[in-house]
Amino acid sequence: MTVNVAILGASGYTGAELVRLIATHPMMRIAALTADRKAGQPMAQVFPHLRHLDLPRLTTIEQVDFSGIDLAFVALPHGLSQALVKELPPKLKVVDLGADFRLTPEGYKSWYGADHVAPELQPEAVYGLTEFYRDRIRAARLVAGTGCNAATVQFALRPLIEARLIDLDDIVCDLKNGISGAGRSLKENMLFAERSEDVAGYSQGGRHRHLGEFDQEFSALVGREVRILFTPHLVPVNRGILASCYVKGDPQAIHAALQARYADEPFCIVLPMGELPAMSHVQGSNFVHLGVVGDRVAGRTLVVSTLDNLNKGSSGQALQNANLMLGLDETLGLMLAPIFP
Amino acid sequence: MTVNVAILGASGYTGAELVRLIATHPMMRIAALTADRKAGQPMAQVFPHLRHLDLPRLTTIEQVDFSGIDLAFVALPHGLSQALVKELPPKLKVVDLGADFRLTPEGYKSWYGADHVAPELQPEAVYGLTEFYRDRIRAARLVAGTGCNAATVQFALRPLIEARLIDLDDIVCDLKNGISGAGRSLKENMLFAERSEDVAGYSQGGRHRHLGEFDQEFSALVGREVRILFTPHLVPVNRGILASCYVKGDPQAIHAALQARYADEPFCIVLPMGELPAMSHVQGSNFVHLGVVGDRVAGRTLVVSTLDNLNKGSSGQALQNANLMLGLDETLGLMLAPIFP
Amino acid sequence: MTVNVAILGASGYTGAELVRLIATHPMMRIAALTADRKAGQPMAQVFPHLRHLDLPRLTTIEQVDFSGIDLAFVALPHGLSQALVKELPPKLKVVDLGADFRLTPEGYKSWYGADHVAPELQPEAVYGLTEFYRDRIRAARLVAGTGCNAATVQFALRPLIEARLIDLDDIVCDLKNGISGAGRSLKENMLFAERSEDVAGYSQGGRHRHLGEFDQEFSALVGREVRILFTPHLVPVNRGILASCYVKGDPQAIHAALQARYADEPFCIVLPMGELPAMSHVQGSNFVHLGVVGDRVAGRTLVVSTLDNLNKGSSGQALQNANLMLGLDETLGLMLAPIFP
């Protein structure tokens, strides 16, 4: 059996990463690739590293014949997905990699400051954090990819919050973010000469939109409002997010809870107690590495999680969800080892 | 059918890369991993990015039971392989990634300044540049990996030299080399702070040992002495070699010759006339990208080739050769797309 | 007037940085440079970027004639300074860049696990955080350089702790550290290929020795024990430390306190409320940039400080202290603008 997929918005980094992963998938075929502004170009022109693959030429979305497509990945800038998904065939399975369907209607309005153009679809969308929404994803028609930061932090904290192993009012998450997370769009502060040799925080003070996901998810877990502190920092690395989460709770209990929770998860690996994960050890892969360290100050614990923002943080997660939605083995196309160095 | 392999010298970057590639190989199983100084350690301690794999613990070479092993990859520092290979079971297939069996006895003595300790094996060893020694490799028991620089340049020049499309006495090869080529051994000039923000040539003036391979191979192609100019430069990139070869010859004829030669090769891609390849477009893969550009000065042509030194330049080549020696499809485990960005 | 200085231990990065800075100092002359293992070599061989300077050849310490030397900078690995300083002429002014004289006798023993070999000198040594010990430094014979991390965090927190503007029992400091801080010694994890594309914490759980300085200094400020949480992370940048300090306190009051404290300091710059500093904006200079941001969670504030670990975090601080000790203008040789990009 081969399933046919389309990638809508294939000219960005997440689109290219989907192609890279699907190229190793034994049962998935890319039937269409779209990129409105680059329609007509071969993918090899937009991404020469994919030159060896036999891929369909980029088209506009209008040119796609969806009749034979089983599932569409939508990798458009936020705000554009909602209008598009609304127009897609109603039975087409959709994995959206953007922000448009991640939040409740209230959450969306609050964090994105605009009315949603497809409110009728919002209730249907399932939050795509595979390891925590697996059953709902398997049954879903529309799955919303999580924010890459949101995924990284939730792997570290969800089991702890749900079990109330940590003080819910004192969670500090300091993130180090690789540059590809900003995508391929042109911004002065993303130029090589601006980012190389630099580290700097951004979206400081609780303004980053992924906080909408934390608020929604963490509060739902415990039935009360949870507000974490969250500051991302750009680091001169291509891929990767490393989240250092400072929490109040017993390190042994925290480590045990994470080990228990992820024991059967194929992509989540908890390091031995006291060891810290490294960003480069998951690069290019769908793995998450987690570490727990007790501080010399009693009752204070550091939980660190790291993943590849383009893979597990975005396109890998999307493929994992697509596998589930299509009734396939969840790990197909995703067992590539990290690339090091 | 599953074949069993051993990796002798698995604690270096090429050893880790072999493990990464073989992890995607449908018919190959790693039965033994050795590293004398790290014997007893799990591979996950030496290379935490391989943590998700179920791998044998590192042992000494003496501890390996070769009875069930079909082929051994030898990834030891040069000079150590020859003594080791001599002691291995005489029928064991061997792919050596080092320099010990690359050169003729005279070439070895001249470039390495020492007597070979296994001269009886030298005649048997086949030079491992797959695309040019495929039939002999298929039949070989002992295959010698090429130098990573030597491979990069030969892909650009062999067809041109053999067809005498270029002036054999005026070939200038300027290389840009990623840092992982220096391996994991401790050298002051390989520290991050020394290499970051730097570019510098090394082994200047015709002293680099890979020149022994060029001399041997290019001279053999045309039955006369060929001496190219060759200067490698370290650039602050993890993986990759990009060779800029300045030759005298007709650009159209050169481009046509490369296209014809590589038309059926699964890993060698010739770009359209006038386009240059980029190092990042082959990173993490077994592909070689080649480009040809005619200069405004008539009769002068630039031929550029690029590959990943740890993959196609070393471990990927080794696996490709092992596949041939074991009667398997040559591309197994090697079709991973490059990782970009 | 020209003062003569010696740099003892000139073959490390801090030694080279001292030479770079002193080269622009209008009243200071380098009379001696030592490096035991490289004695006899010209400095241009050890550090070719200093090739244009007319510098004394490296010697052993024994070869130095201290009779005409006004001040010695000691840039030796920790543990070696104490034995050396003991043997220097008793009236020679000394700025030690290492850890040997930073801590009280109890602190030293506790954090370095060894008896001090020059306990008679410990009481005399002044802690070299210029902006907070200026008067004592001016009068001192022996000044101990601070840890580079210790300096970075203290610029952010000292005024706040002293004025008790923040909760003393809930201070989280997450640091991002450039690689040159590890020095020029050979360690596998400092190789380019290991650090490039990586971010990882180290000395986790309260084990970093700079905590000895925080314990000592912060507790002294308020007359009670203060124990901060502190986790450094290596980032692939040559120079720079950026400290993200998460505190409980009013952001406006915190910003006002820092502004007031540093209004007259030539090297400490507080950004407008709500702005974050960037590591690359102080690179190569003796400046510290500080930023304060109030979080959406009321009462939670982020204070970020950044400096160049080799300059303000080490050699710049040392020169600033030397200027004071020699009765010179404190800023001589130190007003170089940061280099960007």
Add this chain to the structure above:
Amino acid sequence: MTVNVAILGASGYTGAELVRLIATHPMMRIAALTADRKAGQPMAQVFPHLRHLDLPRLTTIEQVDFSGIDLAFVALPHGLSQALVKELPPKLKVVDLGADFRLTPEGYKSWYGADHVAPELQPEAVYGLTEFYRDRIRAARLVAGTGCNAATVQFALRPLIEARLIDLDDIVCDLKNGISGAGRSLKENMLFAERSEDVAGYSQGGRHRHLGEFDQEFSALVGREVRILFTPHLVPVNRGILASCYVKGDPQAIHAALQARYADEPFCIVLPMGELPAMSHVQGSNFVHLGVVGDRVAGRTLVVSTLDNLNKGSSGQALQNANLMLGLDETLGLMLAPIFP
């Protein structure tokens, strides 16, 4: 005596570098800074690393009162300088950092494909390669900065071409170029994620506009046409150009000629025979390092030169020329040591 200067086009990297250098100049004051699109902003907003300096706010060019200005640096994109310089007060000394006045009228038209709008000024402009046009620069009103690549290669080759020590018809120059040379303008291929981990040639085949300078200058030296081969390659480094020039000639004679030529030059340093310079050893400085190596192939020589493209390749050269034009010591503001690491 203090001279007043204006920097027209101060929002680019070369503008910022001029400010950084002039900040250490004992006799030069920045009286005006312009940037049309950022007029009204403080320089600290555009370049926060200059925050500690007391600088005039950015204005439009129209707002500048040139009456008290002794010299203007013009750092505008090519094509814009010519119209501007035409409108400046006729006696104002001008150092143009762009391409508009580098070439003869014929050369300009040929390489830039447009008519010059200030042809009356072209004859007056002096080519700003200080070490070779010093006397004419001293007397000039209008000096044209050289291309950064053009400067790098000319330091290596001019003395050799002029003395006909090398074969004029066989010169291959392979350049490695830091990214800041592309400036601060938005281009997809200058994003961090595109340039990090990449090396690739550009302007291949003799299309780079700096060839106009080589053609003009080298041909003038010997009274016949000289056409070099020249291929620049982007390397992931912030600053620096390293030119590997492959020539035919005697290495000893070449080394001797360069040593003799630069013996009295304050910024040009010829390494001992056989040694190669490194890009990081001149970073942040106005120095040029040159190396000469004879190949094992007799009669073939590698000449390598390296400089910082923003400093000696652009703003440092401009300041050096301004010093001459203003009757000041040529080295003022320019003796900063390189920053390493």
